[in-house]
Amino acid sequence: MRWFFTLFFLGLIVGAAAFWHAQNALVKPLSVPVDGLRIDVETGSNLSRILNRLESEGVLRSPRWVRLYARFKDQSSIHPGEYMIPAGSNAMDLVGRLNRGDVTLYRVTLVEGWTFSQALTQIRNAKKITHTAAGESVAAAASALAIDGNPEGRIFPDTYVYRSGASDLDLLQQAFARMEMVLEQEWQQRSEGLPYSSAYEALIMASIVEKETGVPWERDEIAGVFVRRLGKGMRLQTDPTVIYGLGDDYEGNLTRAHLRGATPYNTYVISGMPPTPIALPGKEAIHAALHPKAGNSLYFVAKGDGSHHFSSSLSEHNRAVREYQLKRRSDYRSSPAEVKNSD
Numbered sequence: 001m002r003w004f005f006t007l008f009f010l011g012l013i014v015g016a017a018a019f020w021h022a023q024n025a026l027v028k029p030l031s032v033p034v035d036g037l038r039i040d041v042e043t044g045s046n047l048s049r050i051l052n053r054l055e056s057e058g059v060l061r062s063p064r065w066v067r068l069y070a071r072f073k074d075q076s077s078i079h080p081g082e083y084m085i086p087a088g089s090n091a092m093d094l095v096g097r098l099n100r101g102d103v104t105l106y107r108v109t110l111v112e113g114w115t116f117s118q119a120l121t122q123i124r125n126a127k128k129i130t131h132t133a134a135g136e137s138v139a140a141a142a143s144a145l146a147i148d149g150n151p152e153g154r155i156f157p158d159t160y161v162y163r164s165g166a167s168d169l170d171l172l173q174q175a176f177a178r179m180e181m182v183l184e185q186e187w188q189q190r191s192e193g194l195p196y197s198s199a200y201e202a203l204i205m206a207s208i209v210e211k212e213t214g215v216p217w218e219r220d221e222i223a224g225v226f227v228r229r230l231g232k233g234m235r236l237q238t239d240p241t242v243i244y245g246l247g248d249d250y251e252g253n254l255t256r257a258h259l260r261g262a263t264p265y266n267t268y269v270i271s272g273m274p275p276t277p278i279a280l281p282g283k284e285a286i287h288a289a290l291h292p293k294a295g296n297s298l299y300f301v302a303k304g305d306g307s308h309h310f311s312s313s314l315s316e317h318n319r320a321v322r323e324y325q326l327k328r329r330s331d332y333r334s335s336p337a338e339v340k341n342s343d
Contacts, residue, residue: 026069030094031059032087038104040164043080047098050078054094066091075099082128082164103163110157110175112282113210115244116141119155119280123171128164135168144169145176153207153277155179182283190290195230206289207277211240215307219288225300225310227292234298236267244278301325 030037037059041050047070051063060066070076075095081103085094096102108126110119117138124135134144142151155175162171187199196202205226212222226236242258243250245265250258259266265274281289297310299317303324311317 026065026091028061029088029090030054030085032085032089034087036087037085039083039085041078041080041083041098045078045080047076047078047095050098060091060094066095070095070099079103105161105163107159107161108171109159110155110280112157112285113279114157115279116152116155119157119175120168120172123168126162126171128166129162129171130165130167132167132169134172141172145172147176150276153179153203153280155280156182157280157282183286186283186286186290191292194290194292195227201273202289203281203286204273204277206281206286207279208236208238208240208273209288210281210285211279212238213308216284218308219285220291220293221295221297221310222300222308223288223292224295225297228296228298230272232298233271235269235271236273238267241265241267241274241278245274 039050039054048063048067051060051066054060055063067076069092073095076099078098079101081101083097083102084104085097106127108123108129110122114122120135120138120141123129124131132144134140138151142149145151145154147154155172156179158175158178160171160174183199183203187202190202194202196205205223208226209219209223213219226238229236239254242261242263242265243254245263246258246261259268262269264270265278267274295310296312299311299314299320300308301311301317301320301324303309309320309324311320
């Protein structure tokens with residue numbers, strides 16, 4: 001009987017010691033800097049390897065207990081990626097994050113009205129992006145996306161979320177697929193009687209609308225002007241297309257010589273629309289191109305506050321040009337004034 005009690009108490013002592021070690025390994029805060037600890041989990045890695053590495057770095061103790069806990073909670077599987085472990089976290093928090101895949105996410109924003117080249121540069125310069133041959137040039141990107149010719153306007157301007165290690169091609173494919181989806185949805189709901197033979201032609205018009213105004217409520221009216229001009233056989237005569245056609249030759253000042261220059265994008269010279277989009281149009285511009293506002297206006301001129309004056313006759317338009325363009329005020333602006341927060 002005495003041996004029984006001796007063994008019993010020894011078992012209690014061993015059990016208490018094991019419980020203390022387990023608690024210490026699982027509950028005690030990890031040795032993490034105040035600003036957190038970044039952990040990179042490579043594809044093919046496993047929990048044991050990560051825990052052993054963290055033990056060698058002095059971040060946690062007794063990885064064996066942590067492995068047992070993960071197995072008990074069915075959280076032994078982990079996801080690759082970059083993790084940020086906040087100060088004060090313990091081993092249970094760590095296991096949960098790795099098992100859920102709570103990786104650090106990054107964002108890159110492609111802006112409406114940018115060119116494909118500008119968007120590609122933005123993607124290439126984004127944090128934690130893996131560079132591929134597809135991102136080395138616009139032509140390479142077009143080839144990787146299976147686009148025949150100029151890919152201008154074929155990716156959707158938006159904010160994209162990605163994990164560390166995502167490639168430039170990953171984001172290009174995501175933006176391309178998004179544009180295809182948005183354009184198809186808008187095309188299926190288009191108004192009747194439009195002068196477009198395909199969704200791609202609507203995309204061209206949307207890119208022109210995007211570049212012509214920064215005032216959201218004018219987009220459908222701008223589109224209406226261009227649609228009516230096309231219907232009457234008039235040239236579009238829109239400066240952004242000329243500027244796009246000039247490429248690197250444009251230095252910020254559009255001249256009469258530029259307006260007379262023969263390029264495929266000079267809508268003062270060519271009839272109809274240019275051969276490709278001239279920028280990345282957003283959803284609102286695409287919607288406007290497919291739902292132009294009805295009316296009689298055939299001309300518009302920038303008023304200097306970011307909005308435009310619309311005219312239905314050339315004489316009215318010329319008067320507006322004299323008022324708003326030839327006598328520019330000192331506070332003239334081609335885009336809307338930035339609204340300041342009153343807080």
